[in-house]
Every structure is written in C-alpha cells, then in structure tokens.
Amino acid sequence: MTVNTQPAPQRPDPRAFGLPVVEQADIPAELRDLVARVHTLIDVVANTGADTDTLAEAAATIEDVTARLDVARRQIGTMVRRELDDGTAEHGTITNIVAGDTNPAAPPLFLQPTAEGVRGEVTLGTLYQGPPGLVHGGWIAALLDQAVGTASSLATSPGLTAKLEVDYRRPTPLFNPLEITAEVRRTERRKVFVTGRIRVNGEITAEANAIMVRVEIPA
Numbered sequence: 001m002t003v004n005t006q007p008a009p010q011r012p013d014p015r016a017f018g019l020p021v022v023e024q025a026d027i028p029a030e031l032r033d034l035v036a037r038v039h040t041l042i043d044v045v046a047n048t049g050a051d052t053d054t055l056a057e058a059a060a061t062i063e064d065v066t067a068r069l070d071v072a073r074r075q076i077g078t079m080v081r082r083e084l085d086d087g088t089a090e091h092g093t094i095t096n097i098v099a100g101d102t103n104p105a106a107p108p109l110f111l112q113p114t115a116e117g118v119r120g121e122v123t124l125g126t127l128y129q130g131p132p133g134l135v136h137g138g139w140i141a142a143l144l145d146q147a148v149g150t151a152s153s154l155a156t157s158p159g160l161t162a163k164l165e166v167d168y169r170r171p172t173p174l175f176n177p178l179e180i181t182a183e184v185r186r187t188e189r190r191k192v193f194v195t196g197r198i199r200v201n202g203e204i205t206a207e208a209n210a211i212m213v214r215v216e217i218p219a
C-alpha cells in the first residue's frame with residue numbers, strides 16, 4: 001500500500017471555515033437517548049399495522065413533541081469532533097446521514113482506524129430496504145462513500161468524493177452484521193484513490209473504487 005506519497009497538508013480546523021464544532025463527549029446523554037428512541041420510532045412507523053385511532057393519536061402526540069423540540073436549531077454544517085480508538089481524532093458533520101451522532105435516520109455507521117485504513121460494523125433493518133430483505137443499492141453506495149471518505153480523510157486530509165464506482169457482487173442482506181472497510185491505495189496531487197468493501201460472513205457483497213479530491217486549504 002502506498003499512502004502519503006506527498007506530505008499530508010495540515011488538518012483543517014472546521015472553525016476556520018466558520019463551522020461550529022461540538023465535542024462528541026459533550027453531546028448530552030439525553031439527546032443520544034432521544035436519537036436512539038426516534039430511530040426505533042421511524043422503524044416502527046415504517047412497519048406498523050396499528051389501528052387508525054392509534055395512528056391518529058400517535059400523529060397528534062408526535063406533532064406536539066416536534067413543536068417542543070423545534071427550537072434553537074444547530075447551524076448547518078455543525079461538526080462533531082470524535083476521539084478515535086488509536087488516540088487520533090476526526091471531524092464529521094453532526095447530522096451526517098450515514099454516521100451523524102444526532103441523526104435518527106442514520107444507521108449509524110461508526111468507523112475506526114486500522115493498520116490498513118478504516119473498519120466498522122453495522123446491521124441494517126427495513127428502513128434501508130430496497131429489494132425484499134436486501135439493502136437498497138443507494139445505501140450500499142452511501143456506506144461505501146462514508147468509508148472511503150473517512151479512510152481518505154484520516155490518511156491525508158478531508159476531501160469530496162469525485163468518483164465512486166460500486167460493484168454489487170452479491171445481494172447485501174438486512175438483519176446481518178455488515179463489515180465495512182476502506183483503504184487508501186495511492187495519492188496523486190489532490191486525488192486520493194481509495195477502495196472500500198462490504199462483507200457479510202467474510203464474503204464480499206459490494207466493492208467500491210473511489211477518487212476523493214482533497215479540499216484546498218487556503219494558506
């Protein structure tokens with residue numbers, strides 16, 4: 001594996017771009033609990049067969065709760081700083097649809113650095129269903145995009161996905177632990193070539209080859 005063939009530029013501080021940063025440890029336990037409960041709620045709503053009275057009552061309750069929570073919204077682009085297992089740290093958007101700490105729609109996928117790149121595990125239910133019993137192909141791409149983006153960011157510096165090519169090799173099942181890995185293959189100026197994989201029981205179900213383009217940090 002060839003990484004960092006050029007010196008990695010300084011990790012940017014999101015605050016220099018006007019983005020607020022929240023420490024992961026400072027996210028209140030009450031908010032984490034709420035996010036987890038709403039995640040379960042979304043799943044239950046998506047699958048409920050409750051009677052119409054119960055549905056109407058639940059809708060009114062949720063309308064009320066929504067109004068009470070819809071105060072003091074966070075600035076768009078708010079970042080969270082996470083301490084990683086190897087003692088380093090990363091920044092991610094706090095509502096990131098794949099990994100955001102406060103996003104109840106996120107699975108969420110938490111990735112950690114490894115000797116090769118990054119690795120994480122997630123099990124998806126029917127919220128992420130495409131074909132019957134299978135993960136939606138767009139969500140497979142989303143998981144891989146997050147993995148290649150994080151691997152690239154940690155090995156070099158943050159960037160945007162310029163290209164993401166996904167090979168869907170086997171159906172990716174719901175309700176099975178998915179192992180997601182990504183590793184940087186090489187870098188060329190601002191381009192970072194990254195491979196990502198999803199495995200189920202050790203078998204590759206999807207594989208991505210991506211080009212991340214590192215964001216230019218103004219001097």
Ligand SMILES: CCCCCCCC/C=C\CCCCCCCC(=O)SCCNC(=O)CCNC(=O)[C@H](O)C(C)(C)COP(=O)(O)OP(=O)(O)OC[C@H]1O[C@@H](n2cnc3c(N)ncnc32)[C@H](O)[C@@H]1OP(=O)(O)O
Pocket residue numbers: 012013014017091092093145146147149150153158159160161162163188189190191211213215
């Ligand atoms: C703000 C700072 C704060 C930092 C905070 C940390 C951030 C978070 C960190 C970590 C989390 C990681 C988790 C995230 C994961 C999810 C990632 C996503 O979903 S990203 C959203 C989807 N992607 C887009 O919306 C991109 C849209 N495209 C663009 O904006 C531009 O096209 C961009 C930036 C990719 C390149 O534009 P140019 O103007 O900067 O640069 P040019 O000169 O065009 O390209 C640079 C090199 O890349 C090649 N290139 C560009 N596009 C290519 C392509 N499609 N295929 C092949 N090569 C391409 C070019 O040929 C050039 O190569 P040559 O160096 O000259 O050899």
